[in-house]
Amino acid sequence: SRAWFADSTNCNFTMRDDNGVSYSFQLTPARQEMLESGSLFLCIPTEKALNEEIYQSGQSSYHNQSLAYYAGLSAFKHDDETEGCDDFRLSFGEATYTMRIDGDTFHPRDCHDLGSGVTMDYTAEYIDSYTVSEKTYQGVMHLKLVDVAYPMTINFPTEIYYAKHYGLIQVTLDDKLTLHRLPN
Numbered sequence: 601s602r603a604w605f606a607d608s609t610n611c612n613f614t615m616r617d618d619n620g621v622s623y624s625f626q627l628t629p630a631r632q633e634m635l636e637s638g639s640l641f642l643c644i645p646t647e648k649a650l651n652e653e654i655y656q657s658g659q660s661s662y663h664n665q666s667l668a669y670y671a672g673l674s675a676f677k678h679d680d681e682t683e684g685c686d687d688f689r690l691s692f693g694e695a696t697y698t699m700r701i702d703g704d705t706f707h708p709r710d711c712h713d714l715g716s717g718v719t720m721d722y723t724a725e726y727i728d729s730y731t732v733s734e735k736t737y738q739g740v741m742h743l744k745l746v747d748v749a750y751p752m753t754i755n756f757p758t759e760i761y762y763a764k765h766y767g768l769i770q771v772t773l774d775d776k777l778t779l780h781r782l783p784n
Contacts, residue, residue, distance in 0.1 A: 603739065604688065604701070605630035605656050606767035615660075615768075615779040616733070623779065627658030627767060656767070662755070662779075690743070690762065692771060694753040697743050697760070699724055704739070711745060715753030721746040730761055732769045735783040739764035748775040 611627040633653045657670045670691040688706075690697045694715040700707040706724035713720070722745045730740040741762040745751070748758045754774065761770040769781040 602630070602654060603764040604741070604762070605654065605765075607765045610766045610784070611658070613766075613784060614782045615771075616782055617777055617779045619777075622782070623660050623662045625658060625660045625768070627656055630654055630656045690760070692757045692760065692768070693755050693773075695751070695757050697722060697724075706741065708743075711743075713751050713753050713756060715756075716751070718750055718752060720750045727761075730763070730769070732761065733780050733782050735781075737763035737766060737769055740769070745775075 606627050608629045611629060613625050614622050615625060616622045631654070655670065670689070686701045688699050688701045694713055696712045696714060698709040698712075700709070704726040706726065708722055708724045711720045711722045712718075722743055725742045727740040727742050729736050729738050730742075731737070741760075743760040743762070745758045751758060751774070757771045757773055758775040759770075759772040760768065763769045766781070770778065772778045
């Protein structure tokens with residue numbers, strides 16, 4: 601699951617839009633924390649568990665307003681149904697896509713428009729390889745809104761291609777403008 605975070609050598613990159621305008625992106629290296637949780641019975645601890653949280657954040661120079669970027673993975677057992685699965689959250693601008701990841705299988709939960717408060721459905725698929733700006737990326741997550749009429753916040757990402765070890769490689773905003781990652 602750690603493969604879904606950008607390696608430290610891939611944290612600074614440039615994306616170019618359909619109009620030829622380039623934007624810089626800067627990500628922090630992935631960070632890991634162990635969080636302790638548990639349950640109480642009559643104020644007496646009865647069970648303890650450690651949850652692993654891995655996250656990476658960053659910003660961009662897109663239109664002089666920082667499009668926030670966040671990828672977060674929570675590795676812990678929810679119940680028997682999700683044993684061995686990780687919760688994954690990918691945020692870009694005002695969008696937050698949440699899912700469970702089980703190997704290379706994605707189980708979409710929802711996409712939330714933080715600006716308008718709307719929650720939407722989306723599809724998620726694994727692609728073995730995908731080429732952007734003449735560079736081929738192996739192991740790509742493809743997210744796409746089911747109904748692109750829902751987002752109300754400007755620059756809402758309606759389609760995302762996200763590669764293992766690299767992070768964001770292509771994003772379409774408002775179903776109109778696409779940004780492509782340039783090779784390093």
